[in-house]
Amino acid sequence: MEEQFGGGTAAPLSTYTEAVDWINSLIPFGIRPGLERIALLLERLGEPQRRLKFIHVAGTNGKGSTCAFLTSVLLQSGYSVGTFTSPYITKFTNRFQYNGTDIPEETLTVIANRLRPLVEEIAESELGSPTMFEVATALAILYYAEFSYPDVVVWETGLGGRLDVTNIVTPIVSIITNVGYDHTDVLGDTLTKIAAEKAGIIKPGVPAVSCVSQPEAVAVLKAKAAECNSTLYLAGEGFSYESTGSRGGVQTFTFKGPFRNVPLEIAMKGEHQISNAAGAMMALEVLRQYMAFMLEDEDVLEGFRHTFWAGRLEEVVTSPRIVLDGAHNPEGAESLARSLPQIYKYNQLNLLMGMLANKHHESYFKHILPIVDTLILTEPDFRKKMDAEELQAIAESLREKYAKEHLAIIVERDWGKALQLLKSMTTDNDLAVVSGTLYLISDVRGTLLQQPDSEKGW
Numbered sequence: 001m002e003e004q005f006g007g008g009t010a011a012p013l014s015t016y017t018e019a020v021d022w023i024n025s026l027i028p029f030g031i032r033p034g035l036e037r038i039a040l041l042l043e044r045l046g047e048p049q050r051r052l053k054f055i056h057v058a059g060t061n062g063k064g065s066t067c068a069f070l071t072s073v074l075l076q077s078g079y080s081v082g083t084f085t086s087p088y089i090t091k092f093t094n095r096f097q098y099n100g101t102d103i104p105e106e107t108l109t110v111i112a113n114r115l116r117p118l119v120e121e122i123a124e125s126e127l128g129s130p131t132m133f134e135v136a137t138a139l140a141i142l143y144y145a146e147f148s149y150p151d152v153v154v155w156e157t158g159l160g161g162r163l164d165v166t167n168i169v170t171p172i173v174s175i176i177t178n179v180g181y182d183h184t185d186v187l188g189d190t191l192t193k194i195a196a197e198k199a200g201i202i203k204p205g206v207p208a209v210s211c212v213s214q215p216e217a218v219a220v221l222k223a224k225a226a227e228c229n230s231t232l233y234l235a236g237e238g239f240s241y242e243s244t245g246s247r248g249g250v251q252t253f254t255f256k257g258p259f260r261n262v263p264l265e266i267a268m269k270g271e272h273q274i275s276n277a278a279g280a281m282m283a284l285e286v287l288r289q290y291m292a293f294m295l296e297d298e299d300v301l302e303g304f305r306h307t308f309w310a311g312r313l314e315e316v317v318t319s320p321r322i323v324l325d326g327a328h329n330p331e332g333a334e335s336l337a338r339s340l341p342q343i344y345k346y347n348q349l350n351l352l353m354g355m356l357a358n359k360h361h362e363s364y365f366k367h368i369l370p371i372v373d374t375l376i377l378t379e380p381d382f383r384k385k386m387d388a389e390e391l392q393a394i395a396e397s398l399r400e401k402y403a404k405e406h407l408a409i410i411v412e413r414d415w416g417k418a419l420q421l422l423k424s425m426t427t428d429n430d431l432a433v434v435s436g437t438l439y440l441i442s443d444v445r446g447t448l449l450q451q452p453d454s455e456k457g458w
Helices: 016-024 036-044 063-076 105-124 132-148 191-201 215-227 272-290 297-305 330-343 361-371 388-402 415-425 438-448
Strands: 054-058 081-084 096-098 152-156 173-176 208-210 232-234 240-247 250-256 261-266 314-318 321-325 349-354 374-379 408-414 431-436
Touching: 016 105, 016 132, 036 105, 036 132, 054 063, 054 191, 063 081, 063 152, 063 272, 063 297, 081 132, 096 132, 105 132, 173 191, 173 272, 191 215, 208 215, 208 272, 215 232, 240 272, 250 272, 261 272, 261 297, 272 297, 314 438, 321 330, 321 438, 330 361, 330 431, 349 361, 349 415, 349 438, 361 388, 374 388, 374 415, 388 408, 408 415, 415 431, 415 438, 431 438
Parallel strands: 054 152, 054 173, 081 152, 173 208, 208 232, 321 431, 349 374, 349 431, 374 408
Antiparallel strands: 081 096, 240 250, 250 261, 314 321
16 A cells, blocks of 8 residues: 555555645745646646646636636536636635535545655656646646546636646637736736736637737737637627626626627626626637537526626625625726726725735725725735735825825734724725735635635635
């Protein structure tokens, strides 16, 4: 038995907790862009990814929501669906879903035991140890290829696209939701550079869909698609969408595609979700038109209407009203600032936020400060957290130009105490919002929904 697991170097992982602890122990190896380690790992496993059909989703914002729309419609249409996303909101197993249900803990443990000796072998080579995300990606591929056998896998990139571990697969369609300033330390500091990284998921002959709008980013995507001889369906050119209002908490819009026009409804809040839904619909139209996917109109409508994605303009408490939104970059903040006054009526807007230390926080505040009455700054329970007082200094430097005259800024490093403060100061006529990094959203959501076994992470 010992020989089977790591050549006698370690006993098998006997529990789910041990398996997750082992995978998380690889976090210190960081995010190392490149496909060499994942390619070697999958080669030693017999290239299981080749037995799967993937819809690959990249973009700065909206990846998770787009994956949720695709999963919901495909499930409603009778397909079995694997969904691989990150970060997770509640539990490590959330990132590996099959038909909307997490991977069983015992299956994760079995696959982790299969991976560990290979990971240890590669760690001894000049390539160095595979990272946590590389191992999670290999685990997902094995789960889908050898345990659950979905008809299609909805496959979200981790970071960027070109050198992201998930780019080891060849999909049946690629989606790039949008391009904005996030992870500039890794992806580059211009839209052109960031777009080039996202465009890296476009593969030869594989159709691509995008809602990217900035001219310089569009030019990059068009050039990459031409180079790959891939058809690019671009919002505003290959397809379009028009909002037709909202009723009963549901947004309605008309999708206008190259093959037909379809009226759709979504319960997801915020006008940016119409863009995400339209991109998902265009990808589904490609599957229907060219790959013989059976997608009946009734199922498509139902699938879009019932899509839900945690932590995206999600109202988790009604008295006082508390909304969670994982806006953690300038584009997310702009969507949040535009959406809140459209969706809610309130006297005071009290916002609690915590951030990681690698973001464009000045731009975030420029969008948020004009609509907030009280700003509570806290720190997520995570190793890369941003110091709350540093956030305060940024907010104060922008106060005169962007903030309301009476804006109160409060620092409370302990997020639990900050949440209690937010609740105590918000009346039934006010609105409380928790925003920023999903690590904070995860903890707050677990507390408010009383989910004590909540885990979180990337």
